[in-house]
Amino acid sequence: MHEKLRAHIEKIVPLTDEEFAFVSSYFTEKHYKKREFLIQRGENVRYVYFVLSGLLMLGHNDEAGKHHIVSFALEDWWETDFLAYHTQTKATFSLQCLEPTHVLCLSSENYQKLCAGLQKMEHFFLAKANSGHISSQQRILSFLTSNATERYEQLLRRYPALLQRVPKTLIASYLGVSRETLSRLSS
Amino acid sequence: MHEKLRAHIEKIVPLTDEEFAFVSSYFTEKHYKKREFLIQRGENVRYVYFVLSGLLMLGHNDEAGKHHIVSFALEDWWETDFLAYHTQTKATFSLQCLEPTHVLCLSSENYQKLCAGLQKMEHFFLAKANSGHISSQQRILSFLTSNATERYEQLLRRYPALLQRVPKTLIASYLGVSRETLSRLSS
DNA sequence: GTGAAGTTGTGATGTTTGTCACACAAAGAA
């Protein structure tokens, strides 16, 4: 069951069959349809989601009604509103499906129990949190150093498949430019 | 010794005297002068630094020779080039003193040993990594949703003391605008 | 104290990007 999760975890820490059975018991499985919300602003955030297949976007609506995308979540990604999840506060982000999506759900109580019960998993989540922090810093750097064209090229290089999977309007929301400007980027 | 570090860790996990002595033994202490570099681009990154007093900036120089500031590190902050530190690669960021700065240094070998030897510390670093990830996402969001004036106001609200301590040129490098534009921001 | 380096403000001007408007094509529902 969920060999994909096991392979993903074992990239960082090896697990025995018993250990993986223990880990696995904390997760629940769920399917979402295109456009369905996993998290909506203002709600409690019970779960962090591991994406088995499909595609999610983590976004935020500003006062002017514009939607901004903080992150896309592809296969093998962990995604949630981390602030709300870890501090038991209401969501400020939304998490929505761009495709039919198959996820594993881990509640914050189970996250605590899993970390306390198996140090390997705390180690695993530490590695994940560190790499999440690092990627966010890279994205900050790209806002500081690059214009719209360069940020678009960086996105293309890093996730070439994404362009075939999401409308350009959403790519623009992720890059921080208007869809018209994105449509006019030459290169 | 280093009661400041102890108080900082104990905001998240309580420690016995023996445990803190154990933790403490992994750190070395160092003083840096204003303008000195703790990390320079291209070098190996041996340490993560805990700031006891003073002020650091984590930055990056682009091809055009411009300097961009990813983060300021005040008292009680942990800072390093996390990518280079965790993956044993060469630094792409620089870390430099803006004031005379007193730090505790933790090598990556000692970081591993500390986490392996005391689960509380792995738990502590997990909490820190999560909050680092969360703040970086907030900063990404502010680039997506806010213009220069708004980002400046957010910085003022969050770190009001910073303006008295760093030249505006550096504030501009952090906000991602030219120093002239910053100087003209009305509010 | 003196010169050099760093800091800050401001005008003039050009570039990048956003906004509004419109047209048209593609995809999905009844």
Added chain:
DNA sequence: TTCTTTGTGTGACAAACATCACAACTTCAC
């Protein structure tokens, strides 16, 4: 099918911001 929604490109114009140039002031090393 037909209708509606969604996605995309492009022109015209306005706003935000960068760049260059210059002046004045402060800080600091010698």
